[in-house]
Amino acid sequence: MKDYSLTQVECEWTQQLNRWVETFRPYSTEGKCATYIPALAEANPEHLGICVASEGGQALKAGEWNVPFTMQSISKAISFMAACSIHGIEQVMERVDVEPTGDAFNSIVRLEAHKPGKPFNPMINAGAITVTSLLPGKNAIEKLEPVIDLLEDILDYRPPLNESVFKSEWETAYLNRSLAYYLKQNGVLASPVEEALEAYSRQCSIQITAEDLAKIGLVLANDGLHPYKGTQVVPRKITKITKALMLTCGTYNASGRLAAFVGVPTKSGVAGGILSAIPPRGRNNGPFSHGCGIGIYGPAIDEVGNSVSGILLLKEMVEQWDLNIF
Amino acid sequence: MKDYSLTQVECEWTQQLNRWVETFRPYSTEGKCATYIPALAEANPEHLGICVASEGGQALKAGEWNVPFTMQSISKAISFMAACSIHGIEQVMERVDVEPTGDAFNSIVRLEAHKPGKPFNPMINAGAITVTSLLPGKNAIEKLEPVIDLLEDILDYRPPLNESVFKSEWETAYLNRSLAYYLKQNGVLASPVEEALEAYSRQCSIQITAEDLAKIGLVLANDGLHPYKGTQVVPRKITKITKALMLTCGTYNASGRLAAFVGVPTKSGVAGGILSAIPPRGRNNGPFSHGCGIGIYGPAIDEVGNSVSGILLLKEMVEQWDLNIF
Amino acid sequence: MKDYSLTQVECEWTQQLNRWVETFRPYSTEGKCATYIPALAEANPEHLGICVASEGGQALKAGEWNVPFTMQSISKAISFMAACSIHGIEQVMERVDVEPTGDAFNSIVRLEAHKPGKPFNPMINAGAITVTSLLPGKNAIEKLEPVIDLLEDILDYRPPLNESVFKSEWETAYLNRSLAYYLKQNGVLASPVEEALEAYSRQCSIQITAEDLAKIGLVLANDGLHPYKGTQVVPRKITKITKALMLTCGTYNASGRLAAFVGVPTKSGVAGGILSAIPPRGRNNGPFSHGCGIGIYGPAIDEVGNSVSGILLLKEMVEQWDLNIF
Amino acid sequence: MKDYSLTQVECEWTQQLNRWVETFRPYSTEGKCATYIPALAEANPEHLGICVASEGGQALKAGEWNVPFTMQSISKAISFMAACSIHGIEQVMERVDVEPTGDAFNSIVRLEAHKPGKPFNPMINAGAITVTSLLPGKNAIEKLEPVIDLLEDILDYRPPLNESVFKSEWETAYLNRSLAYYLKQNGVLASPVEEALEAYSRQCSIQITAEDLAKIGLVLANDGLHPYKGTQVVPRKITKITKALMLTCGTYNASGRLAAFVGVPTKSGVAGGILSAIPPRGRNNGPFSHGCGIGIYGPAIDEVGNSVSGILLLKEMVEQWDLNIF
The missing domain is CATH 3.40.710.10 (DD-peptidase/beta-lactamase superfamily)
Known part of the structure; x- marks a missing residue:
């Protein structure tokens, strides 16, 4: 400014x-x-x-x-932009749709009810975890880089991770874990489950x-x-x-x-x-x-x-x- | 123009x-x-x-x-504006929400799954029939008037009803009838079922x-x-x-x-x-x-x-x- | 005895x-x-x-x-036996399945969620109305006959209809009406909607x-x-x-x-x-x-x-x- | 014999x-x-x-x-009997119901749709994993003992585990893992998630x-x-x-x-x-x-x-x- x-x-x-x-x-x-x-x-x-x-x-x-x-869920917008910038919109859209649902952010029902189980949009947890799974990197730490990089491009500094929030979130992420394994079953996740989950929890803790x-x-x-x-x-x-x-x-x-x-x-x-x-x-x-x-x-x-x-x-x-x- | x-x-x-x-x-x-x-x-x-x-x-x-x-579903936007103009937004919102759903236009599932069974928005059939039930008038013909009136205010002529489409729609409206009776059961409809249904079918045929x-x-x-x-x-x-x-x-x-x-x-x-x-x-x-x-x-x-x-x-x-x- | x-x-x-x-x-x-x-x-x-x-x-x-x-819902067992006796089990099964659901008796969700929308079993309302639609007869009164006939075969007298219960039920049957029109839309009902509904309401009032x-x-x-x-x-x-x-x-x-x-x-x-x-x-x-x-x-x-x-x-x-x- | x-x-x-x-x-x-x-x-x-x-x-x-x-799903009957024998029926029923559902064995929808998210019955995966979580033992190996013990009481020998099936199942158990974490979130599981899951996968491989x-x-x-x-x-x-x-x-x-x-x-x-x-x-x-x-x-x-x-x-x-x- x-x-x-x-x-x-x-x-x-x-x-x-x-x-x-x-x-x-x-x-x-x-x-x-x-x-x-x-x-x-x-x-x-x-x-x-x-x-x-x-x-x-x-x-x-x-x-x-x-x-x-x-950031918590606000990071979903950042990781979505990062993934689309890297892979192109079409490739991201192969794994996640852009329809609003009226459901709660952590709902799992539609993954079963609507074949083929692609998340309805990247702003609910299932969709955001899927988007994060697409980010490049051999592990969760590396997957976080494109998100931090984009933030640095905008903010001119690299925002830190709040480690205590991350740990707290990571230890209680039962529902996200449930969503992520469901997505894995459906062939939607682009990376190992725990890697996508950890990267997602980390980005939430920026x-x-x-x-x-x-x-x-x-x-x-x-x-x-x-x-x-x-x-x-x-x-x-x-x-x-x-x-x-x-x-x-x-x-x-x-x-x-x-x-x-x-x-x-x-x-x-x-x-x-x-x-x-x-x-x-x-x-x-x-x-x-x-x-x-x-x-x-x-x-x-x-x-x-x-x-x-x-x-x-x-x-x-x-x-x-x-x-x-x- | x-x-x-x-x-x-x-x-x-x-x-x-x-x-x-x-x-x-x-x-x-x-x-x-x-x-x-x-x-x-x-x-x-x-x-x-x-x-x-x-x-x-x-x-x-x-x-x-x-x-x-x-007009078909386009009439939903007109009847919504008519009902809100007449009753105020708050009163209309008592019977219909404004959340997108990702469901098909004729879906009934949410009326049962989400208590108290208020339609999620006025752009799906359940919501539009509810909105139409709110329009003043002692019968379907009268209920149509506020919709035609609003159109006349905008267009400077009173658009006609396509009677053959109306009849065709009216005779096959099984699903809308199912939705409307479900809404009636839930206490959401503001008028007799058949009256709201007929008025809705008529407005679709403008x-x-x-x-x-x-x-x-x-x-x-x-x-x-x-x-x-x-x-x-x-x-x-x-x-x-x-x-x-x-x-x-x-x-x-x-x-x-x-x-x-x-x-x-x-x-x-x-x-x-x-x-x-x-x-x-x-x-x-x-x-x-x-x-x-x-x-x-x-x-x-x-x-x-x-x-x-x-x-x-x-x-x-x-x-x-x-x-x-x- | x-x-x-x-x-x-x-x-x-x-x-x-x-x-x-x-x-x-x-x-x-x-x-x-x-x-x-x-x-x-x-x-x-x-x-x-x-x-x-x-x-x-x-x-x-x-x-x-x-x-x-x-009788209310108990009549579902009687009309099911009557319909199977008349048409054979296979023909009845073309329109209604025999799976338990865990849902409430008046649930409509499965009719939409499970294609082709055949009722899950004849003991829930949707299934029972479908079974009744299969009974022979040109109107609701005639459709009731096979049910009363079967009861007479068993009981050695023709049980009467409780007219006041029937009227009470008929006037408030919004949810059954919703189910029945939904079934009609899905092509499951074998008779006009109101005929099946009235016959069903009558059999409930025996x-x-x-x-x-x-x-x-x-x-x-x-x-x-x-x-x-x-x-x-x-x-x-x-x-x-x-x-x-x-x-x-x-x-x-x-x-x-x-x-x-x-x-x-x-x-x-x-x-x-x-x-x-x-x-x-x-x-x-x-x-x-x-x-x-x-x-x-x-x-x-x-x-x-x-x-x-x-x-x-x-x-x-x-x-x-x-x-x-x- | x-x-x-x-x-x-x-x-x-x-x-x-x-x-x-x-x-x-x-x-x-x-x-x-x-x-x-x-x-x-x-x-x-x-x-x-x-x-x-x-x-x-x-x-x-x-x-x-x-x-x-x-055994695969047949083991669900055995572990249910073992858990009921050990804890009594009432205690098991606090965590799992006995209603049939008409859903697929691996369905997750009802856990979200029906509060408080207790599995509908012990014969579907969600219910069986919950039952297994109740078995005594500090780890998956110990939790398997009551199941094998009951089988030995009946068969007069201790049936072996098929290790290759167990490994195969364990590595691909995405959906069960999703179910189990969902159950954990709902407070239904009586043991750590991975312990219950491993014990369940093991009992399936008997x-x-x-x-x-x-x-x-x-x-x-x-x-x-x-x-x-x-x-x-x-x-x-x-x-x-x-x-x-x-x-x-x-x-x-x-x-x-x-x-x-x-x-x-x-x-x-x-x-x-x-x-x-x-x-x-x-x-x-x-x-x-x-x-x-x-x-x-x-x-x-x-x-x-x-x-x-x-x-x-x-x-x-x-x-x-x-x-x-x-």
Whole structure:
């Protein structure tokens, strides 16, 4: 991000962000930190932070925008882009479809009910594990490299792994293990089961901040062209597909509601992260009409898996600033 | 539509549309006209027509843009907007959700598997019949009025009912009848079963053209503001939700693929109609950057229920003219 | 039944039955009379009656053995035998399978999930409606005749229809109507939908007593040979299949538990009736080692649909008198 | 088995068995040896053997009655009896139900669709793995002991493990692994996942013959009382439940058809084994009216998983000798 002072209007927008953060922070009590991965339960449920990054200006920030947390499901969007960049979209599509399901993120039913058992989309666990199995590398550590590499291309630093979250996740990953062995049985996995599973658990444990998510969102909004570096870090067509998947399946089985009532491509994670990409819109001259990336962090999640106060903050901002893509 | 000559660039775009029509017309042999409603089987499978309507200019047309056909599932978007306009979104949402499912349009499984048996979205048959049951009126004929009224507001004429298609559909509507009685059992229907069913079958049999669809699409693209009349024919928020539903669930269980690989809010019908709404985009100065409505007609449909040549035409046009909303 | 006095041992057994009736009668408070058919809710939940009929002797009776009630699902066993007798087993099997499902009696999921949508067995509603559609007759009244005829062959009188239960059932049969139209769509029904449905609702409303059920059970136990008349009222092979179906699917989704923990072919109905057929056993010289038929009535049913006190009574009797067929 | 010459009638019955074996042996071409466990594919598909063991006499044998093969799913009946004998029926029932499902043996759908995810019965893989997890022992080898011990009690020798089948099965057990991790997630497994899985794979690889199966069937027919030793090797009530489970769910998703058209408690395995238990019947003086155990081996299985020629042989014998329990 450029390092100059905020313009006056940017100051006003930042003040607005600060007001919203304090307005929605108390709603965290309606959710709670994820407990199925023990290490996630240690987060502070009252945290709420946001960063909005746009091409032409300063990144606006409010609340706990710089508290680190793990990507969890948000990493699915990254590994999908990495796999498509490496293998091409067609080859990835041979193993995973792009249909939303309305099912929970960890559902296994469709793998049996719909032959040939290809996962319905890369934003549910079964699909994401399949995508990760496609990443090059002789072991889980090597498979993680393309994901970190892509993040470095966007963020200009290599985000670290949170080892304690990884270990916690790895030891309790019964359901993912069940999904992965089912996929192996169906001939869908492209690598040994445990290797794909470990690589997937590792990518979920990559640690970033809301500011990092905003930068990722901006690159997506910008069709893969890095707004500061001027390089195409992800092919344009792949970013279109990724944004469509974020909109149709990015927020678990609340995806339809988010598309209808918020209307921006969004991927969430159970650690409380939210990544949104707002393409340029031709309708108004309001804030960020040239597009922006949004990163939000609020670790208290609802029963579906989305940050309670984070989603409320996103919805209010999209409505007030007319960011809905429809 | 304004009645003046095409500008030179509009002539070029029309010539392009004509070329695409002839390019994709032969692909109709990969599909066939719907046979489960006998009267639909009489359409000419080689037909392919398109109309693109935009705010500032002439409607561009090519192929069989003026051949009449029945709305079928496209009417789901109209009745949803009518019901929401009358009752408010919250009341409609009490009876139908907005989640995509990945299931076939006529699937009944989720009504049993997911308590309390509320249809997942208004773009599948179960949801659409529920929405229609909410329309005011003491019988099926009266229930149809709000749908025709809304169409008249947009089109400036009252589109007729194709009686032979209606009769054909009504006599063979075993599956819709099964869905409707299941909904009644679950307490979801707001009217007597046969009344909701007949009204739904009637709305499916409303006869329009590709040009009509383009006008509907334009009003949607324009957030419900009629571009020529200057009146708000549908509340803005309702059009946002409708476009989101078209994108996430508008083309049966190919909705995810269409979102990913075409990327425009689209509702299709088994008679071969396609309705797309392209909001203004801020990214380019190419054709229709201020938004447009698209109507397509191609009665040979694929196994999922979408016009084969129509979808190919839409995809090519969206790619070449950069109409993808993401 | 022969009309002579009870032997001394028969007197003892009757006293035992009386004791069991009073022991288990209070358990009716753990269930309640079916409410989804309004007329059934008027039964006295404290009623509990039993009749045991055997070839060589007097029918033993206790409690409300002569209170009339409607057959409901028990009629499925009768219409199945009638249809198989008329058309042969193979022809019936073309439209309905004989696999237990573990699903609720009114489940529709499998009709969609398992192509070609043939009902899994004739003891669930979908299967029973299909079987009834096969019965000869130009309308619902005529279709009922073969069922009443078979009952008359066994009982020596024509049991009446309870018109108020029939009307009550007919007006609220949304779910059966949904199932039937689904079956029609799949090409499984052999008659018009409403005709099959009405005939099915009528057969459910046939009024009998526990004594009647005991006689039916005895004919089944005796492989279709009427023990008093000496005539074969149902072909032997058909009774074997019917008894197998009663054991594997006769008591809704408690069938497995009943098979495991009671172990006698049993068909229940939501009006509180229980029909059991005990074939001759080679293991003991206890009561009814030459086989018997059992009829029970206890209208307070559990959530699965079986008489609470009736099942407890049956279980105790089977254990004490060693009637388990395994 | 007693070691004296066959009586004349036993000679006739044996000749009959020989004729049936040769009649049905050619039908093996309609099936094929299981291939999903590579080592099973090495069996001779033309093999067909049978042994019938009864209390009072000689065991009758025909065909390849002494060719060894692995128990596979037949071991589910043994481990269920072992677990119930050790823990009591109630404790086992806390983790596994006894309802038939109509699903394939390796189905996972119900574990997700029916909360709390308890397996429907111990004769499908999910249920059997759960039962095995309950067996005492600190590792897979120790967990196998109670199964082998029970077999020794019945057979008077300790049947060996086929190591090559075990290894083959263990290396390709993706689906069982998926099921087991799913069960672990649901809190259903009573031991570490890999321990339960290995013990289950080992018990499937226990090697026996048709003669051994006949002896097991005879003990079951005899309610757990060993006919030669006079000891109760399994509690009576447990054998009743086991026979009921064999009838309702013992032959995969053909269980209903077998119950209806054969009518004897039967457990099959994909290696081609069939175990049937015929309780004493009170109806005739034909062969084995005092009950018997039947063991059959025919490795060419149908698509459901049952021996093609073996089932045909069983069906013919049951019909001709009136062994149907109904």
